[in-house]
Amino acid sequence: MSRNRIEEKLAQLKEKNEKAFITYLTAGLPDMEQTKAIIRAQEAAGTDIVEIGVPFSDPIADGPVIQQASYESILGGTNIRKCFTAVEQLRADGCELPFVFMLYYNTICHYGVPAFVEKCRTAGVDGLIIPDLPLEEQEEIRACLEGQDETILIQLVSPVSAGRIPQILDGARGFVYCVSSMGVTGQSGTFHREICNYLADVKRQSSIPVMMGFGITQAANIAPMKEHIDGAIVGSHFIRLLREHDFAPEAAAEYCSTFKQELKAL
Numbered sequence: 184m185s186r187n188r189i190e191e192k193l194a195q196l197k198e199k200n201e202k203a204f205i206t207y208l209t210a211g212l213p214d215m216e217q218t219k220a221i222i223r224a225q226e227a228a229g230t231d232i233v234e235i236g237v238p239f240s241d242p243i244a245d246g247p248v249i250q251q252a253s254y255e256s257i258l259g260g261t262n263i264r265k266c267f268t269a270v271e272q273l274r275a276d277g278c279e280l281p282f283v284f285m286l287y288y289n290t291i292c293h294y295g296v297p298a299f300v301e302k303c304r305t306a307g308v309d310g311l312i313i314p315d316l317p318l319e320e321q322e323e324i325r326a327c328l329e330g331q332d333e334t335i336l337i338q339l340v341s342p343v344s345a346g347r348i349p350q351i352l353d354g355a356r357g358f359v360y361c362v363s364s365m366g367v368t369g370q371s372g373t374f375h376r377e378i379c380n381y382l383a384d385v386k387r388q389s390s391i392p393v394m395m396g397f398g399i400t401q402a403a404n405i406a407p408m409k410e411h412i413d414g415a416i417v418g419s420h421f422i423r424l425l426r427e428h429d430f431a432p433e434a435a436a437e438y439c440s441t442f443k444q445e446l447k448a449l
């Protein structure tokens with residue numbers, strides 16, 4: 184089994200004893216050309232992996248910031264085919280950033296599961312996060328992904344996954360995406376202890392890197408749990424920041440460069 188771009192990047196970071204910095208942005212916001220420019224700026228700034236959100240009309244796992252971004256992107260005409268084209272164009276331009284599509288299973292089913300997986304492989308999509316596809320319903324897409332290394336399925340766990348972590352991580356590749364809820368008002372002390380216990384539990388049972396997402400705005404947010412994770416994922420805050428700076432690639436680059444440097448210093 185050969186390593187794909189995600190696994191190669193994470194192996195390089197492990198050798199350097201560095202944590203991964205992963206961002207999420209909604210494809211097609213404000214338009215696809217700007218999306219590509221922001222991704223190129225992030226690569227230059229040292230971002231390790233980029234999650235590309237494929238907009239969907241009912242993004243049940245997303246909060247209001249990403250819901251609104253998805254809605255606006257759809258109004259602008261974004262669809263899965265345009266997302267594939269953007270990835271192909273970025274690869275043709277020499278972009279080697281690992282890309283993860285975060286999308287809902289309805290989009291994949293509508294495209295056709297075997298055709299979708301093949302298109303991911305040829306376009307240069309390295310990983311898939313499908314938040315509404317539980318372990319028990321992954322058989323079809325797992326069968327299509329089997330036998331190739333270009334595109335892998337990223338598994339999600341949450342604090343309620345405790346008894347299922349071994350099953351979820353059986354054969355998992357890339358990294359495990361740990362859903363948290365950082366920053367809940369009035370729960371800081373106890374809350375952080377509970378999250379640390381949860382992350383330590385996942386780390387103990389995982390043979391692949393553990394990433395933490397949901398609610399992170401700066402590298403300091405993960406300091407209390409830095410021993411239990413291998414990297415951080417920033418989504419909603421990154422989209423808010425892009426909006427505040429009129430989606431300027433320079434603003435994305437500055438934020439990503441700063442976050443990466445602060446992550447190294449933790």
